[in-house]
Amino acid sequence: MARASEEAADALHALTFQIVQEEIEGYRDRGEPVPPALLAQAIKLLKDNDINSPVRARKVADELAPHLPDFGPEDMVSGVPH
Numbered sequence: 001m002a003r004a005s006e007e008a009a010d011a012l013h014a015l016t017f018q019i020v021q022e023e024i025e026g027y028r029d030r031g032e033p034v035p036p037a038l039l040a041q042a043i044k045l046l047k048d049n050d051i052n053s054p055v056r057a058r059k060v061a062d063e064l065a066p067h068l069p070d071f072g073p074e075d076m077v078s079g080v081p082h
Contacts, residue, residue: 020045 004012018076027034045053 017045 024034
């Protein structure tokens, strides 16, 4: 059996994410609790793909970071930022 092309692998990857998302949304839309096994499956999928925070949140954090105060050691007086 020939190895799948990158395009086919990417499509399957995207489809897997979509199916898990749709399943979770279906439970929420029906007002039913999401089964713990499905949540575990989603968490594993995210973890296996090194996704530990939403891309949008990372982008916001990256944009805000330059505007936030630096609470490094030089900005600390007796352990309290000033």
